[in-house]
Amino acid sequence: MSDNRRRWMRSKVFLAANVLFLTPALVKSQEAKSAATPNASSSSADLTGEVRALVETVRELQAQVQALHSQLSELRAKVQGTGTDAHAPSAEREPIVSSQAPVLAKGVGDPYSVFPAGEQSTFVPSNANATQASAPANEALEGRVSKLEDDQQLIDAKLTDQNQTKVESGSKYRVRLSGVVLVNLFENRGSIDNADFPALATASTPFDSPGSFGGSLRQSQIRLQVFGPEMWGARTSADINSDFAGGVPNAPNGAVMGLPRLRTGTIRLDWANTSIVAGQDFLFFSPLQPTSLASVATPPLAYSGDLWAWTPQVRIEHRIELSETSHLLLEGGILDSLTGDLPESQFGRYPSWGEQSGQPAYAGRIAWSHRAFGQNITLGEGVYYGRQYWGLDRHVNGWAATTDLTLPLGPRFTFTGAFYRGRGLGGLGGGIGQDIVLSGSFVSAATVIQGIDSMGGWAQLKFKPSAKFEINGAFGQDNPFASQLRLFATTTPAVYGSELLTRNRSAFANFICQPKSNILMSIEYLRLRTIGLNDSFSANHINLALGYIF
Numbered sequence: 140m141s142d143n144r145r146r147w148m149r150s151k152v153f154l155a156a157n158v159l160f161l162t163p164a165l166v167k168s169q170e171a172k173s174a175a176t177p178n179a180s181s182s183s184a185d186l187t188g189e190v191r192a193l194v195e196t197v198r199e200l201q202a203q204v205q206a207l208h209s210q211l212s213e214l215r216a217k218v219q220g221t222g223t224d225a226h227a228p229s230a231e232r233e234p235i236v237s238s239q240a241p242v243l244a245k246g247v248g249d250p251y252s253v254f255p256a257g258e259q260s261t262f263v264p265s266n267a268n269a270t271q272a273s274a275p276a277n278e279a280l281e282g283r284v285s286k287l288e289d290d291q292q293l294i295d296a297k298l299t300d301q302n303q304t305k306v307e308s309g310s311k312y313r314v315r316l317s318g319v320v321l322v323n324l325f326e327n328r329g330s331i332d333n334a335d336f337p338a339l340a341t342a343s344t345p346f347d348s349p350g351s352f353g354g355s356l357r358q359s360q361i362r363l364q365v366f367g368p369e370m371w372g373a374r375t376s377a378d379i380n381s382d383f384a385g386g387v388p389n390a391p392n393g394a395v396m397g398l399p400r401l402r403t404g405t406i407r408l409d410w411a412n413t414s415i416v417a418g419q420d421f422l423f424f425s426p427l428q429p430t431s432l433a434s435v436a437t438p439p440l441a442y443s444g445d446l447w448a449w450t451p452q453v454r455i456e457h458r459i460e461l462s463e464t465s466h467l468l469l470e471g472g473i474l475d476s477l478t479g480d481l482p483e484s485q486f487g488r489y490p491s492w493g494e495q496s497g498q499p500a501y502a503g504r505i506a507w508s509h510r511a512f513g514q515n516i517t518l519g520e521g522v523y524y525g526r527q528y529w530g531l532d533r534h535v536n537g538w539a540a541t542t543d544l545t546l547p548l549g550p551r552f553t554f555t556g557a558f559y560r561g562r563g564l565g566g567l568g569g570g571i572g573q574d575i576v577l578s579g580s581f582v583s584a585a586t587v588i589q590g591i592d593s594m595g596g597w598a599q600l601k602f603k604p605s606a607k608f609e610i611n612g613a614f615g616q617d618n619p620f621a622s623q624l625r626l627f628a629t630t631t632p633a634v635y636g637s638e639l640l641t642r643n644r645s646a647f648a649n650f651i652c653q654p655k656s657n658i659l660m661s662i663e664y665l666r667l668r669t670i671g672l673n674d675s676f677s678a679n680h681i682n683l684a685l686g687y688i689f
Contacts, residue, residue, distance in 0.1 A: 317362045324352075335436075340676035358382060381401050384400055384436035432659060478493040480492055480574075500526075506520075514553065519542070531584045539560070552603075553601040561594075607654060619639075627639070641670050
């Protein structure tokens with residue numbers, strides 16, 4: 140039985156081997172017969188033509204995919220280039236908004252400007268077309284065509300966005316128009332120096348109401364930036380910023396018709412670690428400002444320990460890297476010597492008492508920064524000197540020493556503050572805006588003039604539970620030396636008010652929400668207390684703000 144089974148298995152193996160050897164010959168014979176028979180080859184030719192047409196279609200689709208991929212790459216490079224230009228060099232600045240401006244971006248470079256936080260452009264992922272190109276060969280042709288149509292629609296939409304009308308310039312370089320439309324609704328309790336963004340509490344009269352309510356758009360801002368060519372290896376740029384808080388016209392309802400006002404305007408040359416800045420800008424030796432949407436036309440806590448001014452200047456900034464997380468910033472420059480005096484004419488430009496000294500003011504700052512909690516710990520020290528000439532060979536030496544600190548207290552809390560000590564700083568907001576005191580008549584050569592000694596500062600604690608919401612609380616005080624003021628109590632201050640002021644305190648708390656990158660909302664409560672030699676005054680201010688960044 141076993142022998143029969145072995146013979147049967149050998150027969151099967153032999154038969155299979157014959158089939159394997161004879162099959163190629165049969166195939167070749169069949170191909171030769173097909174070539175010799177036209178009718179048989181016609182069906183095969185038709186099949187080959189369909190295959191070739193399908194191959195050509197696939198090749199065309201591949202070419203279209205490559206073209207789409209190239210267009211997307213160019214579009215992505217263009218938009219990324221736009222985003223790079225948007226980040227002009229600047230120092231530390233608040234994330235949402237500060238007196239500087241409704242924020243928008245981080246750091247200090249210009250604390251009085253609006254830096255709109257435009258929404259990030261969305262892109263097709265760089266590997267989207269590659270994924271399509273590597274799709275399985277057996278994917279349905281209709282599916283590929285549908286995907287190509289969708290990609291084409293997306294590209295058309297992006298190109299439409301990029302080709303929208305832009306601000307034109309007389310030169311070939313890019314120009315950006317930005318700003319904020321800021322609406323402030325406010326209620327005041329007590330008498331104040333200014334209804335929509337007060338800094339001082341004042342004495343009331345029998346005709347004054349115990350409270351007031353109003354609205355204003357005077358703190359809206361417009362900014363124009365130009366990004367120019369490289370010069371001497373430095374990137375060049377310029378910007379100018381203005382608002383509508385330059386006064387009110389002498390017309391019916393003029394209180395709501397704010398006049399345009401120049402705030403800042405600078406030209407920058409930026410190298411890798413060095414910058415030259417020329418124009419009208421903030422006080423770089425006292426760069427920090429509290430965060431507020433209620434007071435943007437003047438910084439929050441102005442005349443309550445916060446030095447501020449926009450003054451023509453030329454300065455140099457140099458950055459020294461100490462390590463991967465630490466660096467030093469050195470700044471120095473000359474400034475227009477301001478004394479806070481009112482213009483003698485509405486149409487003529489006459490030199491101020493500081494400018495009559497015949498020399499500029501001088502200032503410098505050194506700041507150390509270290510990265511921690513995703514933020515910079517920054518400690519800065521500044522100095523200022525400005526000589527003033529008050530006629531009849533009478534000189535006053537104005538000076539200041541400043542300290543500023545930014546201290547993150549974890550990922551959600553940040554402490555910021557500044558302190559100053561100086562003399563003759565009325566033009567820079569020090570001394571509650573009071574610059575000098577006199578011992579007698581100003582026109583008498585025997586009258587002694589002294590710069591007012593003062594000191595002050597402010598502190599703010601920021602709580603940021605989310606990227607779109609923050610809570611700020613701040614307190615500031617300016618303190619001219621009462622001992623000096625009492626010696627000149629019978630005279631009238633040369634700059635501000637009808638009574639010598641010895642102390643001004645301000646405190647505020649606000650809630651700021653940014654539900655969209657171009658929408659800002661805020662509510663703030665401000666408490667003012669101003670103390671003179673003979674009396675004291677207090678007031679409350681509640682402000683509801685809505686801003687639209689463009």
